[in-house]
Amino acid sequence: MKKLIIASVFAAGGLMVTSCNSDLLDLNNPNTLVAQTAWNTQKDIENGLTGCYHTLYNCFYNSFNTFLISGQSDEFYSQSPDADLVDYIMLKYNNPDQRWNYYAWCYLYQTVFRCNQVIVYAEDVEWSSEVDKGKVVGQARALRGMSYYYLAMLWKKAPIVDWISAPSDQPAEATFEELVSFIEKDFLYAAENLPESFPEVGRMNKYFAYTFLGKLYMNSGQWEKAKAAFEVVITSGKYELAAEYHDNFRHTTNNNVESIWEIQNSDEVHSPFGGYWGIANDDAECNFTSWRERFISGSPYGFGDYAVYSWVIDMYKDEKDKDGNYDIRLRDNIVYPDLFKDFPGDIVYMTHTAWDATNWGNNAWCRKYSTDYYRDNVDGYSPINTRILRYGELLLSYAECLIEVGGASAIPEAAKYIDMIRERVNLYPLAKSVHKDCLNSLDAFEKRLRIEREKEICFEYDRFFDLRRWGLGTDTKYTNEVKARSSKHAANFTPGKEWLPIPLSEVSNNPNLTQNEGY
Template identity: 35%
Template sequence: MKKIILTTVVFLGLFFASSCEKELDLNSPNDITVDQYWKTESDAQAGVNSIYAMFYKDGLWARWIYFRLDLTSDEGFSNSPWTELADWTRFNYINYNFWEGNAVTWRDTYKAVFRCNQVLANVPNITFQNEDDKKKILAQAKFFRALHYYYAAILWENIPLVLEPSTPADLPQQKNVTEVWAQIEKDLNEALADLPASWPADQTGRPDKGAAEAFLAKAYMQQHKWPEAKTALEYLISGPGAKYSLATNYRDNFTDTHENNSESVFEIQFGDQRKGGTGEDQNAALSSNRSQFFAPRGIGWSDGQARFWLVNAFKQEKNKTGNLDDRLRWTLFYPNLLADFGDKTYGKNWEWGADEAWFRKGSRDYYRNNEDYYSQVNYRLVRYADILLRYAEVLNETGNTAGAYQYVDQVRARVNMNTLAVAHPEIGNDHDKFLERLKTERVLELAGESVRWEDLKRWGDLDSQAAVDKISLRDPDFKNFKVGKNQRMPIPQVDVDNNPNLDQNPQY
């Protein structure tokens, strides 16, 4: 039931592939052309399904985007023997065209946008028996175009904004990130109007109004549009979309056995039915490679791991019964895991140092003793705990610090932690103290879930040398960070060289 999105039509990749991959404008007698396609409702449905297939590409959520969002942040780092790969998590950017660090994520982002644009350009001309079905297809394409531009804005900021199906001769204009945010807002608001409040069970995994509101809130917050973010979040918390609740068991958010639960706002549907690569062939994998690259030595490739300060952060405060925060157990692998929790799910042959930690979320240690490229564990891009903590942040930013406490307390209560007022009475009604504590609360709840980089940017923690110096005390990689430069990545140089309308990002 959860894998409905995985039944995409593979051949679509041959013709929905990004225009930048077409070196010659020739029609193959074995392939369908654009003029021959886009005739029926089934064409439209297959077209929108091809957008979902982009989640399984190595530049995006199958593999490399986690290096950008998790390991570049102060939560993670890389000690990979592949020096250039590790350098791209510690701001040592030499070759801007480095495939695994930059170029493939740029390519797959625009490939996804291209597929969205194909749907938006061609589906309006198809006759549907039910116009609502057409609207839902177009709304999904707008949602995903906004989603992919959201992460592009987070990573590169000033980028081309392509809104029509591209051709090989196109030289798209670069837009300021403010224009990118405006387009993201437009797409999400238009998608919101036509997405359903919920989908039937056999369509699980498609975005609904709640997912659109969640990404609207994220976009507004990155721009410090606090009143607009408050309205979007209230749809999910107290408005028509208030259908979510925290899962009773925290770990149920990170295994394949309790996917699409009450806490899920939007998650990527992964599966291990096929064991192919990340291309467009019929055996292309539908799985996540994250756990293979982030697992401890001896279990996976170990190219990415967690900073040990996270372990210490969890140990700063005990729960109501005097025990450790149970989230630590399910967030990280570290040497004292057995001593702290009696956790025998990992083997003694695992290789790690005394001060090393590894991300546990999404690992499959609950039923196997190694990782591979074919993890079927869904990735929760947005869950309700994140929404509650975001709402607390928005209330604090709009002058209602006292009202924000209850939303943090809901998240803490699940793991038997004391209320925030009891545990940290020093905060009181002070905006700055509340925000500083909220930064920690988000780490304890969401570490390793690909939100930390955008959090650091939103909080302005990358905007001054003093703030970056503070981060470098817990993550030495930030000693390489250049204020005014490294809050965004360089644009692949080959694109800059080939497009006179594209400038390299400042200081690169």
């Protein structure tokens, strides 16, 4: 799959970014009349699909998804020298066209544009079989569905474009509900037409579609449907928890038994810093890797743009494992002042066996997805694949569905899935733990489930959406709980900021698009 994606991109007009400001679109198009010269055969459509996968290496997936999802959550605060980044991470949003916000929107629409080419032109060529056509179109619709999932979950509303768009188009605004319906159709098509697996790793398959369907339904309040979608994946028997928790975040265990789908990163293509922006329009070589570690790690290895709130550390220390030690996920996820005391013998970046106060101060830093287990520096690349969907997160999502559908009567069954996660890290099952009382009431169990979820998937690609699902901005009690542990929310959060501001240039250039409330 790496060879498939890293191959030259099919010249399908796909470098155009639809729904972006006029400055970016005022360019000479090297692919003029491409529809008349390059979309005539099944092979052309298949090559176009390669161009769709290529967009996984634009900067939304190699770093911006961290800025927008984890960065907007209660996990991180920022003391970066980059004033724009601080403004964004600390929820101030003085400039809706701030580059993280603006480019993320544009790059998601870049994927939509390329996928639309494959989906539309696939109807005009002769196929070897309907099955082969379904596989190609199914992957394009899965990619388009994922792009719209992030557009919907980040910005609440956005134009639905299911045609081959032109820069002058001014598509109508779609509500969150309309977006959910559109995304659902894409994932259902993919689920029905994609196989269980492909010979090449990295392609989207049937279980990718069902897992994203479950997440879509869960985050739109359709719990029965979410439960059913997750059950398809669980009962397939295709996935299981990896032996070690950290196996999910190391390059030596990419594509392991827990991986439902991950972006295939490479350490073979090293490009300068500009390459992390990820598209050739930006006058830089594309970087087929992730820049997440460079932004999120402490100095001198990273830029130190994100520091971890202390409550995340404290969360892990609410119990010891069966051997009397702290939860190993604390060590695997965070570099913090007491790390070497809590986990004697640990080594960070192959050199640090004690806290580096000169560089790290008294802050805590993200360790998840760090390369510090095998090298002593941070280059402008990481060979660790980006795990977008993994079985551990799905099990916790399924447990949440169970209690949302079945209430208190579903607690025993839901606890089984939480205990599977706890067993891997040598914790007692809930019934034998210091938290056993959580099994006695729905409210207590729900709170425990949320903690167990954060322990397992902190700093991944869900927390911002989790907070909103649980009531941030709409439930006063829960919103105050978030403010109590996150000073940036206490200082800067107001109802409406559970969604991001739509880039101002998009609103200005499209009279059919309106800004979100509160901005």
